[in-house]
Amino acid sequence: MSDNLAALRQGPAAFIEREIKSFVAKATENRLTAFNNEPIFEEPLVGYAAGADPIFSDYKRIIGPHHLTPQEVMEGATGQRVPPESLTVICWVLPIEQETRRANRQQTKEPSLRWAHARVHSDPLMDALRKHLTDLLNNAGYLAVVSVRSPSFKTFDLNGVRTSNWSERHALYAAGLGTFSLADTMITPKGMAMRCGTLTTNLEIPPTPRTAKHHMENCLFFADGSCRRCIERCPSGAITEKGHNKAICRANLLRMKEIFKERYAGWEGETGCALCQTAVPCESAIPVKERQPATGANA
Numbered sequence: 001m002s003d004n005l006a007a008l009r010q011g012p013a014a015f016i017e018r019e020i021k022s023f024v025a026k027a028t029e030n031r032l033t034a035f036n037n038e039p040i041f042e043e044p045l046v047g048y049a050a051g052a053d054p055i056f057s058d059y060k061r062i063i064g065p066h067h068l069t070p071q072e073v074m075e076g077a078t079g080q081r082v083p084p085e086s087l088t089v090i091c092w093v094l095p096i097e098q099e100t101r102r103a104n105r106q107q108t109k110e111p112s113l114r115w116a117h118a119r120v121h122s123d124p125l126m127d128a129l130r131k132h133l134t135d136l137l138n139n140a141g142y143l144a145v146v147s148v149r150s151p152s153f154k155t156f157d158l159n160g161v162r163t164s165n166w167s168e169r170h171a172l173y174a175a176g177l178g179t180f181s182l183a184d185t186m187i188t189p190k191g192m193a194m195r196c197g198t199l200t201t202n203l204e205i206p207p208t209p210r211t212a213k214h215h216m217e218n219c220l221f222f223a224d225g226s227c228r229r230c231i232e233r234c235p236s237g238a239i240t241e242k243g244h245n246k247a248i249c250r251a252n253l254l255r256m257k258e259i260f261k262e263r264y265a266g267w268e269g270e271t272g273c274a275l276c277q278t279a280v281p282c283e284s285a286i287p288v289k290e291r292q293p294a295t296g297a298n299a
């Protein structure tokens with residue numbers, strides 16, 4: 001047995017985490033060639049959700065019956081009906097590097113050029129990481145399915161709103177990697193200026209604990225009614241105290257793309273917008289955890 005295989009079998013959680021972190025640190029795809037070859041993402045966070053976690057069945061009620069369970073993801077891609085107890089969803093968070101975040105903090109109407117470059121060039125890195133993990137697991141004899149790249153994955157309009165049948169953030173929530181927010185974005189221990197990914201495998205990995213008491217726990221607005229910074233940051237008025245209007249957000253994202261196409265000859269692909277992800281208290285941390293309850297004389 002190769003050293004790698006032995007290490008994978010002995011401590012799968014630590015092994016996969018190390019692989020993800022070292023791949024992102026070394027990958028040539030994790031570089032902004034237009035910005036001194038600086039990294040797109042900082043060190044990832046990694047967590048694991050159990051395929052048998054009942055929360056995946058709850059998502060059929062919370063999101064809709066179209067949302068797939070890990071077992072359905074696996075079956076759709078491989079034709080094999082693997083018992084949920086044997087499945088793990090590997091989840092990772094890719095925090096956006098601080099100079100790129102800084103560049104977006106000053107923006108008020110549209111993303112900075114650096115942010116837009118990071119958005120476009122993050123796609124090849126994310127695909128390279130997905131392929132690296134898939135090859136690694138397949139070579140070790142395990143099944144591995146990247147749901148968002150499998151034939152059964154769909155994004156579609158439901159009641160006029162863009163959605164999908166596999167929400168990566170709901171898998172991250174199951175893996176204890178964060179909670180949602182007023183802006184709908186996910187706030188992780190490294191904040192909400194991030195992108196993320198998931199992979200379903202029949203390699204059994206102990207799940208990471210989910211400690212949040214509710215799905216909005218990390219958002220200051222839901223903790224104590226304060227903050228509202230994402231409302232102020234959104235350039236299109238898509239975020240209000242009632243939440244995030246996805247149709248307005250999407251229309252704004254499409255408009256950004258058109259603006260960049262007109263301004264920069266040959267611009268291809270998404271620009272993001274993500275002003276709600278920067279210059280907010282949850283940009284790179286969980287703000288609720290940083291606010292300790294008052295104690296003692298000043299309580």
Ligand code: B12
Binds near residue numbers: 148169192197247272
């Ligand atoms: C469709 C889509 C969009 C749509 C709709 C977004 C949405 N919120 O659903 C539009 C075009 C508006 C959009 C915009 C953006 N997107 Co987008 N998008 C997706 C995509 C492809 C699917 C999302 C999906 O399936 N949503 C399902 C619905 C049900 O999710 P939801 O409505 O947010 O969920 C709510 C309910 O479930 C509710 N809820 C109610 N009760 C309960 C109970 C429990 C227990 C739980 C857990 C939840 C829950 O809480 C949630 C929040 O309110 C994902 C990739 C993927 N496959 O996951 C990326 C993704 C969500 N997008 C992402 C990003 C980065 C963006 C943008 C910032 C633009 C950009 N790319 O730069 C904006 C802003 C996003 C925002 N504010 O949410 C990232 C997330 C980053 C983050 N920090 O959260 C993702 C994960 C892509 C990725 N792989 O990195 N996106």
